[in-house]
Amino acid sequence: MATVPKKVTDRIVAGLKRFQPILSSAKARDVGESDTVTIITDMLAEIFGYDKYSEITSEYSIRGTYCDLAIKLDGALQTLIEVKAIGIDLKDAHVKQAVDYAANQGVDWVLLTNGITWRVYHIVFAKPIDHELVIDIDFCALNPRNASDVELLYLWCKEGWQRSVLGDFHTQKQALSRFFIGAMILTPAVLDVVRRELRRASPDVKIELDQIRTVLATEVIKREVMEGEKADEARKKIAKAASKALKAATTKKVSASPDILPPSGLVDPI
DSSP, X not given: OOOOOHHHHHHHHHHHHHHHHHHHHHHHHTOOHHXXXXXHHHHHHHTTOOOTTTTEEOOOEETTEEOSEEXXXXXXXXXXXXXXXXXXXXXXXXXXXXXXXXXXXXXXXXXXXXXXXXXXXXXXXSSSOXXXXXXXXXXXXXXXXXXXXXXXXXXXSHXXXXXXXXXXXXXXXXXXXXXXXXXXXXXXXXXXXXXXHHHHHOTTSOOOHHHHHHHIIIIISOHHHHSSHHHHHHHHHHHHHHHHHHHHHHHHHHHHSOOOOOOGGGSOOO
C-alpha cells in the first residue's frame, strides 16, 4: 500500500479513538438511520478529510428517492454512500440501487455502511451491471496502533483518493485473486517453466505442454477457479497484457534494426 502521510495518520488515529466509543454507544441505543447518517457525515469529515459543506452532499436522487450521501471533489461526483441504521446487518441487496445509479453516472465506487461495518464496492461495467466487494471493514475492531488498519482507512481518505490509492489497491487485489493466478498458471510461458523443471526431475520422461495443462486444469486447480465470468475476465486481461507486451517488443525490435538500404542504384559498389 501507499505510505500514509504523518498528518493523515495522526488524523485517522485520533478519529478511531474518538468514534469507536461513539459508535458503540449508538449501537447500544439502536439509533435510527438519520442519526447514523449524522455520525457518518462527521466521520467522513474528521477521519477521512472531506469538507462537510462542499464535498459531502445528499443531493443525488435515485429513482425518485435520494442516496444518503455522496462525495464530490472539484464539483465532480466521485462516489455514492448508502447508509443503513447502525443496528441493521448489511446485505448485498442494500447497495444494488446505489450501484445501478452509480453505473448510470459513470461512477466507479459505492460505499455501504451502518457506521460499524464499511463495505466498498467497485462497479463492473458489464451487461448486466455488476459490483465487486473490494473492502470490508469492522470499524470498531480496528486498532489505532496497527499500521495496516490505518492504511486501510487511508484508501478512503480524500488524500488517498486524490492519489488513486484505492484504484491501485483494487488492481493489486485483482492480480492476486485466485482467478487471475489460476489463469496465469495455464499460460504457455508458465507451462514451459513447469515442463522444464519436470524434465529436470525426470529426464527420461517425455512431457508435453498439453499434458501439463490438462493435469493442472482437471486435477490441481479447483474447477470454480477455471469457470465463470471472473475466470473469463482474468484470461482476457492476461491475453490483453501478453498482446500488449508482444507488440511493444516487436516495435522495439523494429526500431533497433538497421536503416533500410537506399535503392540499388545509390549503393556504392564493393
